Amino acid sequence: MKRIITLTVQDRSGVLNRVTGLLQRRQFNITSISVGPTETEGVSKMTLVVDVEDDQRLEQVTKQLNKQIDVLKVSDITDKAIVARELALIKVTSGSQLRSEINGLIDPFRAIIVDVCKESITVQVTGKPEKVDALIDLLRPFGIKEIARTGLTAFLRGHQPQVNELVTYSLLK
Amino acid sequence: MKVEAKLEFQTSTAPKTGADLLIDLLIKEGVETIFGYPGGAVLPIYDAIYRAKDRIGHILFRHEQGMIHAAEGYARITGNPGVVLATSGPGATNLVTGITDAMMDSLPLVVFTGQVARSVIGTDAFQEADVMAITTPITKHNYQVQSISDLPRIVKEAFHIASTGRPGPVLVDLPKDITSGAISGIVEEAAIDLPGYQPTFKPNPLQIKKLADSLAKAQKPVILSGAGVLHAKASEELTAFAEKHNIPVVTTLLGLGTFPADSPLSLGMGGMHGTYAANMALYESDLLINFGARFDDRLTGNLKHFAPFAKVAHIDIDPAEIGKNVPTQIPIVADAKVALVELLNHTKNSPKADEWLEKLVKYKQEFPLWYKHDPNGMCPQWLVEAVHKVTNGKAIVSTDVGQHQMWAAQFYTFNEPHRWITSGGLGTMGFGFPAAIGAQIAAPESTVVAIVGDAGFQMTLQELSVIYERNLPVKIIIVNNGALGMVRQWQELLYDNRISESLLNSQPDFVKLAESYGIRGMKIDNQEDLIASLPELFAHNGPVLVDCRVLQQEKVFPMMPPGAGLHEMIGVKPI
Numbered sequence: 001m002k003r004i005i006t007l008t009v010q011d012r013s014g015v016l017n018r019v020t021g022l023l024q025r026r027q028f029n030i031t032s033i034s035v036g037p038t039e040t041e042g043v044s045k046m047t048l049v050v051d052v053e054d055d056q057r058l059e060q061v062t063k064q065l066n067k068q069i070d071v072l073k074v075s076d077i078t079d080k081a082i083v084a085r086e087l088a089l090i091k092v093t094s095g096s097q098l099r100s101e102i103n104g105l106i107d108p109f110r111a112i113i114v115d116v117c118k119e120s121i122t123v124q125v126t127g128k129p130e131k132v133d134a135l136i137d138l139l140r141p142f143g144i145k146e147i148a149r150t151g152l153t154a155f156l157r158g159h160q161p162q163v164n165e166l167v168t169y170s171l172l173k
Numbered sequence: 174m175k176v177e178a179k180l181e182f183q184t185s186t187a188p189k190t191g192a193d194l195l196i197d198l199l200i201k202e203g204v205e206t207i208f209g210y211p212g213g214a215v216l217p218i219y220d221a222i223y224r225a226k227d228r229i230g231h232i233l234f235r236h237e238q239g240m241i242h243a244a245e246g247y248a249r250i251t252g253n254p255g256v257v258l259a260t261s262g263p264g265a266t267n268l269v270t271g272i273t274d275a276m277m278d279s280l281p282l283v284v285f286t287g288q289v290a291r292s293v294i295g296t297d298a299f300q301e302a303d304v305m306a307i308t309t310p311i312t313k314h315n316y317q318v319q320s321i322s323d324l325p326r327i328v329k330e331a332f333h334i335a336s337t338g339r340p341g342p343v344l345v346d347l348p349k350d351i352t353s354g355a356i357s358g359i360v361e362e363a364a365i366d367l368p369g370y371q372p373t374f375k376p377n378p379l380q381i382k383k384l385a386d387s388l389a390k391a392q393k394p395v396i397l398s399g400a401g402v403l404h405a406k407a408s409e410e411l412t413a414f415a416e417k418h419n420i421p422v423v424t425t426l427l428g429l430g431t432f433p434a435d436s437p438l439s440l441g442m443g444g445m446h447g448t449y450a451a452n453m454a455l456y457e458s459d460l461l462i463n464f465g466a467r468f469d470d471r472l473t474g475n476l477k478h479f480a481p482f483a484k485v486a487h488i489d490i491d492p493a494e495i496g497k498n499v500p501t502q503i504p505i506v507a508d509a510k511v512a513l514v515e516l517l518n519h520t521k522n523s524p525k526a527d528e529w530l531e532k533l534v535k536y537k538q539e540f541p542l543w544y545k546h547d548p549n550g551m552c553p554q555w556l557v558e559a560v561h562k563v564t565n566g567k568a569i570v571s572t573d574v575g576q577h578q579m580w581a582a583q584f585y586t587f588n589e590p591h592r593w594i595t596s597g598g599l600g601t602m603g604f605g606f607p608a609a610i611g612a613q614i615a616a617p618e619s620t621v622v623a624i625v626g627d628a629g630f631q632m633t634l635q636e637l638s639v640i641y642e643r644n645l646p647v648k649i650i651i652v653n654n655g656a657l658g659m660v661r662q663w664q665e666l667l668y669d670n671r672i673s674e675s676l677l678n679s680q681p682d683f684v685k686l687a688e689s690y691g692i693r694g695m696k697i698d699n700q701e702d703l704i705a706s707l708p709e710l711f712a713h714n715g716p717v718l719v720d721c722r723v724l725q726q727e728k729v730f731p732m733m734p735p736g737a738g739l740h741e742m743i744g745v746k747p748i
Contacts, residue, residue, distance in 0.1 A: 010369060013317070018309055025310050056496065063493035069314040069334060072369045 002031060003058055004084065004154055007046040007065060008038065008073040015070045019046060022068065028052060028061050032086075032151030043072065047153045077154060081161055084154035088132045089114070090123045093143035102142065109135045120145055191321045192221035192352040194360055195285075196229060198328040204256050206230040206247070206614060208240040212260020213300055214287025217353040232614065232643065235635040237264055239607040241271025242633065245280045246571060246611030249594045252406065254281040254335045255611065261287040261349075262300030266307065270601060272342045273311045277598025278427060279400060281340035283331045288317065290350040304346050313341030318351050326363035333365055338372030339491040340404055372490060376507035381515050384462070384486045384503050389522035391460035393482075393529045394420045397443065397472075400427035400597075401465015401489060407510035408432065408590040411464060414513050418523040421533055423451040425466045427597040430587035440533060441542075441586075444472040445733045446579040449540035449745045450533055455480050456739040460524070463487045465509045468498040469598065478738025488512045540745045542583050543730070551700055553577065553652050553723040557584040559700075560622060560650060563707045568592070568620040568648075571609040573629030574600035576658035579729040581624045603632030606649060610636055613645045620648070620711065627653040627720075628677055637690040640716040648711060649718040651683060654725045662728045667735070687718035698722035 009015050016035060023030055031049040038045045052058045058076065065074045094102055099121065103113070111125035125135050129152060136147065195218060199207070209231055211219045222231055234240030237259045244255025259268055265286040275282045289298040308315050314334050316327045331343040388394060402411050408431050415422050415438050422432040423443040432439055441448040443455055452474075455461065461483040466472065468487075473479040479499060486503035487495045495504045505512055544554040557580050560568075570585050571594035572578040578595055587593055594612055596604040609623035630651055640647050652658075660675040687694030695710065697703045697719060710717050730744030 014305060014309065017306065021310055056500075060493065060497060067491070067493055069367060069370045 001052060001054075003050055003052060003076055003078045004082070004152065005048045005050060005062065005065070006075050006077055006154060007048065007071055009044050009046060010070045010072065011037070011042050011044045012070050015044070016046075018068050018070060019048075019065065022064055023048075023050065023061070026061065026064055028057070032149075034151040034153045036153070045155075047151070049152050077156060081157040081159070082154050083157055084128055084152055085126055086129050086132055086150055086152045087124065087126045088136070088147060088149045090125070090136060090139055090144060091120050091146040092123060092139050093119060093145055094121045095119070098142060102139070105138055106135065111135060190217055190221065190352065190356065191324060191347075191354045192217040193224065194321065194324055194356060195328065195347070195352065196221045196225045198325060199256065200225070200229055202328065202332045203253070204229060206232060207256050207258050208232055208234060208244040208247070208611070209258035210234055210237050210240055210260065210264060212264045212287060214261035214289060214349045215258060215264075215285075215347075215352070217349065218258065218285070218287070218347070221352075232639065234607070235638050236633065237267035238270055238603065239610075239633045239636040239639075241268050241282070241284070242274070242601070242604050242607035243611035243614070243636070243639075244282055245271060245275050245278075245604075246594050246608030247615045248275070248280045248282060248340075248611075249608070250569065250591055250612045250615040252281075252404070252591075254283045254332055257282060257284040259284070259286050260300065261289055261304070262302045264300075265304045265346075266302055269307065269311065270599075272308060272344065274596055274599040274601045274604065275342040276311050276313065278596065279340050279404065280342070281335040282342040283335050284312075284342055284344040286344060286346050287352070288346045288348045291319070291348045292350065294348065304344070308344045311342070312344045313339075315344040315346065317346040318348065321351055321354055321356060322360060324351070325360060326366060329363060330365050330367060333367070334370060338370070339401075373492070373506045374490070374508040374511050376488070376505045376512045376515055378515075380503055380505045381512070381519055384505065384516065385520040387460055387484055387486065387503065388418065388462075388520055388524055391484075391524040392526055393458045394418070394460040394462065394524050394526060395440075395454045395458040396420050396422045396432075397425065397455065397461060397463040397466050398422055398428045398431045399425040399464065399466025400431075401509045402428060402431040403465075403590055405465065405490075405509035405511075406590075407464075407513050410510055410513035410517065412436070414517055414520075417517065418520065419526065419530065420462070420524070421454055421530065423447070423454055425469070425472055425597075426582055426595065427593075428466060429582060429593045430590040433588040434586035435588055440537070442582055443739075444469075445474065446583065446729050446731065447472075447733075448537070448542060449731055449742060450536035452733065452739040452742060453536055454533055455483075458483045461485050463489075464513070465489060467494045470498075473498065473739075474733045474741075475736055475738045478740060480739075540731075543747050544727070545747060547724055550724045551698065551703065551721060553654065553727055554580050554584050555700065556650070556652060556703065556721055556723060557581050557624065559703055559707060560624065561585045563711050564620050564622065568622045569594065569609075569612045569616060570622050570624055571595065571605045571612060572624050573602050573605040573626055574659075575602070575626050575629065576654070576662065576727075576729050577624055577626045577652035579659075580652070583729075585624075602626075602629035604629070606630055606647075607633050607636050609647045609649075610639055610645060613640075613647050621646075622648045622650060624650045624652060626658060627651050627655065627680060627683075628657050631681075634686070637687065637692055637716075637718075641691040644715055646714060647716050649716070651718065651720050652723055653680075653683070653720055654723050654727070655680065656725055658725075659729070661725075665728070666732075683718060683720040692716045692718055694718040694720065696720040696722065
């Protein structure tokens with residue numbers, strides 16, 4: 001099962017290596033990882049999407065991450081109300097005659113064209129991984145030259161509904 | 174042997190270089206002895222040691238692996254971090270086995286490695302190795318010092334992390350320009366800054382109550398006592414708790430000595446070569462209380478058959494150990510001592526377990542540890558018993574890994590903690606002899622015996638120089654069967670007797686070898702000579718090496734074969 005785990009870590013050299021090395025050593029698969037600074041200086045946030053077999057393994061991975069000295073906090077936010085986003089850049093083969101068609105196609109995704117040249121255009125899309133996947137599928141017939149994705153980043157919504165309302169918010173189960 | 178060290182921190186002598194500052198910081202941490210080996214990248218530190226030689230001790234080993242095992246032995250006996258100093262590149266990489274060993278067995282070490290100057294890090298400079306990357310997975314934490322002003326904080330944190338919570342090795346990598354850099358002005362004292370490291374010592378009262386309730390209802394309770402009890406120095410409390418409620422106690426390999434072996438409640442060691450009574454107690458119990466053991470596979474055997482009827486309570490300072498291998502109904506994250514004191518205060522009713530205790534006594538009587546005397550030679554088990562006798566069971570014993578280790582664990586019974594040093598988790602050959610050196614440094618007045626195999630001894634025997642040089646009266650008992658005994662045993666039992674590359678047909682003359690290092694040596698191949706010589710050899714005020722020729726065919730029994738459960742031991746009765 002896929003789980004979204006966020007880590008707040010001290011921004012020290014080697015901390016990314018500690019986290020990824022630990023996951024490799026304990027045989028956990030990383031689907032995506034994204035890292036960046038937070039509102040606090042010297043503190044970074046990582047969002048991991050990991051593939052784990054069961055709850056017991058999930059507990060192990062969070063406990064092992066928690067043991068790292070540079071890791072301040074570990075949260076499995078998969079079942080919480082969260083905002084989760086990913087950004088993708090998609091370079092599509094496209095002569096001038098196809099541009100309006102692509103434009104119409106990406107519009108409902110609120111994606112934008114960020115680069116244009118003679119043979120191709122680059123589309124930027126933001127959203128949940130499923131939405132990004134869906135757009136990529138639609139663009140594939142035009143001929144995709146290159147894709148770059150940031151990996152998921154996520155945090156808790158400002159308001160957490162009661163436990164019995166939570167199911168509908170689950171993203172990756 | 175006296176360790177030459179004074180503890181006062183001489184603030185009047187202002188440090189001149191980063192290395193001088195480092196030495197001052199070590200003295201401030203109470204370090205008496207550095208286990209070290211010099212080299213290019215640590216020359217500034219050795220210069221500072223030269224200047225501080227009346228304030229801090231240093232012991233020069235002959236190989237970095239030997240010295241780090243010695244530091245482990247020192248840490249095991251004192252409970253304080255062993256301090257290791259090695260140079261960059263090969264000096265550091267030679268430490269890797271010892272660091273991993275300390276990580277697996279939770280021994281506190283603070284390891285300092287030299288590094289090339291910051292300006293050339295990453296250029297494949299002479300004797301450069303990426304020690305940070307190499308040691309990240311095998312240390313509790315590691316640092317590379319980037320500024321002299323960070324040094325006080327890093328040293329303080331390193332000692333704090335190594336020795337608190339679940340102990341472990343911490344490495345500090347010291348670029349040469351840091352240690353040789355001049356210090357201008359006053360270096361300020363630093364406070365520990367570790368917001369991500371706060372070990373839990375106090376147990377959750379609800380879980381303690383849950384355990385107390387379960388205990389009162391249990392009919393077949395058993396305690397499993399591991400090395401966590403040693404780290405917490407909680408043997409007394411454990412004994413009091415077991416005796417208060419009449420709960421039988423199984424110890425792990427590393428937990429030997431945490432509970433007196435001669436107590437009627439002691440079932441001995443559990444696991445692959447544990448006693449029948451211990452393993453059946455774990456198998457049949459309805460309440461298993463684990464204090465500070467990590468349910469290692471050599472203890473549990475096949476997890477499907479591990480304590481299948483038991484409610485499991487696990488007290489551990491490391492939350493990641495709880496539920497890792499064995500589903501746990503009562504998880505208690507705490508220091509073993511604090512938890513035991515709470516339990517002593519909050520448990521009133523003892524379990525009604527008379528039948529259970531009677532059954533276990535029967536198991537003990539019917540299936541004791543056994544071996545057969547052979548008129549044609551010396552039995553290794555008998556040898557261990559003879560060593561036990563001559564040392565009144567009070568020696569500090571250290572071992573490598575393998576058959577001799579299991580025989581020592583089975584037949585050198587310990588009534589006190591902090592007497593047993595062995596490489597449990599990593600199972601490191603070449604550990605026992607240097608670890609005994611560290612133990613002798615830690616406990617100069619104690620009798621220290623290294624019970625080692627002939628193969629393992631040859632991996633770190635160069636440290637004979639150290640015991641000669643320092644006149645450390647370590648007694649080395651080589652259990653010499655001319656084989657990698659445990660490998661040979663498995664090949665005989667599990668690989669259809671295909672003895673592949675496990676016999677050592679060519680060996681040095683160990684007596685001459687000892688003598689060439691200036692150490693007294695003796696070869697003994699029969700019981701009479703051993704009985705006659707051993708008292709005198711142990712009375713000798715200096716190191717001794719005894720090459721004991723034992724029967725090659727002897728195997729360690731009983732045995733839980735790989736893949737089998739606790740109740741499926743073989744060789745439980747004389748064959």
